[in-house]
Amino acid sequence: xxxxxxxxxxxxxxxxxxxxxxxxxxxxxxxxxxxxxxxxxxxxxxxxxxxxxxxxxxxxxxxxxxxxxxxxxxxxxxxxxxxxxxxxxxxxxxxxxxxxxxxxxxxxxxxxxxxxxxxxxxxxxxxxxxxxxxxxxxxxxxxxxxxxxxxxxxxxxxxxxxxxxxxxxxxxxxxxxxxxxxxxxxxxxxxxxxxxxxxxxxxxxxxxxxx
Ligand code: BEZ
Numbered sequence: 001x002x003x004x005x006x007x008x009x010x011x012x013x014x015x016x017x018x019x020x021x022x023x024x025x026x027x028x029x030x031x032x033x034x035x036x037x038x039x040x041x042x043x044x045x046x047x048x049x050x051x052x053x054x055x056x057x058x059x060x061x062x063x064x065x066x067x068x069x070x071x072x073x074x075x076x077x078x079x080x081x082x083x084x085x086x087x088x089x090x091x092x093x094x095x096x097x098x099x100x101x102x103x104x105x106x107x108x109x110x111x112x113x114x115x116x117x118x119x120x121x122x123x124x125x126x127x128x129x130x131x132x133x134x135x136x137x138x139x140x141x142x143x144x145x146x147x148x149x150x151x152x153x154x155x156x157x158x159x160x161x162x163x164x165x166x167x168x169x170x171x172x173x174x175x176x177x178x179x180x181x182x183x184x185x186x187x188x189x190x191x192x193x194x195x196x197x198x199x200x201x202x203x204x205x206x207x208x209x210x211x
Pocket of ligand 1: 038042045142
């Protein structure tokens with residue numbers, strides 16, 4: 001099944017490194033990140049899961065629950081987690097799905113047969129508290145994802161959800177943001193007391209509202 005932005009992320013039950021979970025119960029009202037890896041005991045995945053564990057407080061600050069997936073067994077996950085903790089100087093405590101039967105990988109279209117018939121690609125979804133899919137990225141097996149960029153997208157999505165602003169190219173925390181087109185300039189001036197800079201009628205900046 002192919003999943004697109006705005007679709008409701010389908011629920012599932014799965015075996016994970018912290019026990020059996022129901023995806024929706026695990027997420028609760030939080031934001032979620034579901035991300036797939038080609039296999040256990042592979043070098044790039046080891047660094048990605050280590051980086052995710054090291055960013056634990058950043059995900060918590062943003063109310064994001066993280067859930068990883070690999071198509072190997074729970075036994076393999078458990079030995080690999082020890083290696084990740086040792087080599088990446090961290091402690092992986094988020095769940096990793098043991099998707100041996102490819103049930104979740106198939107549901108989320110994580111296997112791209114022309115890349116590999118059996119291994120999952122590096123896909124990552126950000127899911128909102130409404131369970132709608134907000135971001136989908138897919139990387140090849142040989143390229144590790146940039147988790148600072150993932151956090152930056154979470155920040156952008158949360159600004160849009162909470163303040164009706166968008167973020168410009170290469171935006172970084174603390175920089176000016178863009179008033180969404182749905183808000184009239186008259187309303188924007190009332191809504192953003194820090195000021196609205198009108199460059200064009202459709203391009204209006206305001207200081208980051210939550211700073
Ligand atoms: C990996 O670590 O998963 C990987 C590295 C290089 C090529 C393919 C996969």
